[in-house]
Amino acid sequence: MTIRSVVSDEHLIQRYKQGDLEAFEALYQKYLPVVYKRVRFVVPERDIEDVTQEVFIGVLKSLQSFRGDSQFSTWLRTLTNYKVAEFYRKRTRKQDPREAPLVEAELLPAEDGLHVEDRVALNKALAELTDKYREVIVLRFADGMSFEEMAQTLGSNLEATKSLFRRALAALRKNLEPNL
């Protein structure tokens, strides 16, 4: 049995705070797929690894001050969203974001075909959503949460969460319209 399946996040964080880098590595292996999936939804293909690394560098820097007021997974989700927002802030300063999808489409491997083009369009449309709308879509499609789990995460009830989900999809559809 591996270290990550038997040891709780709290215990690993405690060990990391005492200088055990192996504890961080266990956290990394447990949460990399989670962070990667989330980042993949909202960041262009070529930047996924870079932003994912930024998230874990943020973990290394901030974990010492993590007090455990919330679950580590919740804290990590907030940090991921922050790093994605930071990525878009830096990117907006560097280039015209309207030109980006074309550049990305050229860099992507051709075998993925239509899905790649659609992913670029969806990435862009998701990035243009409000935080609330983007979050509810990412929770369902990237994090794979059920609507009950989403309601709990968002601190809302089931009906309100489903309603938010429908409005978020409507907004996403509107953003996608020029690409339809």
Added chain:
Amino acid sequence: MINSNLPLNQDDWLADFADQVMAGRLADMSAAGADDEMQALANVVLRLKNAFPPEELDAATVKRMQRETLTRWRKEQQTAKKSWTNIFHLDWLVAPNGRSQIGWSLTVIALAGLFILILPVLTSGSNNNIIGTAGLQLRGVIPWVIPLAVILVMAWLLRRK
């Protein structure tokens, strides 16, 4: 007649549709009975599912990314540490580029400013001296101490490189 429960039903219908698509039970537009708006939203659900198929990271990729993350973190730590120590070691003053010139210029300006500020103290006071106090003896020494201190500081800074 308008059904007052319609918005809630639409929400439930769309949530159920998304659940079925995500569970792999629906792979196409099986939205019979739904209105145009719902069909369009269902189509967005399918697009999201198809554009981001499940992708498992293989062990080698995880290992490589972990290694790269730790390398980047260590580099960032070293850079952060270096920038602080640079300030205290005054490396910027003797850096082999334009920063060196800026450093020297600032130092010369600061020393000149200091000298101008203390000049009145050095040159005045001969009228209100009380003969026989230690102050009179010190004033004779200060004009020599200042340039000597400047020379010593310069020599120390240059010795560091």
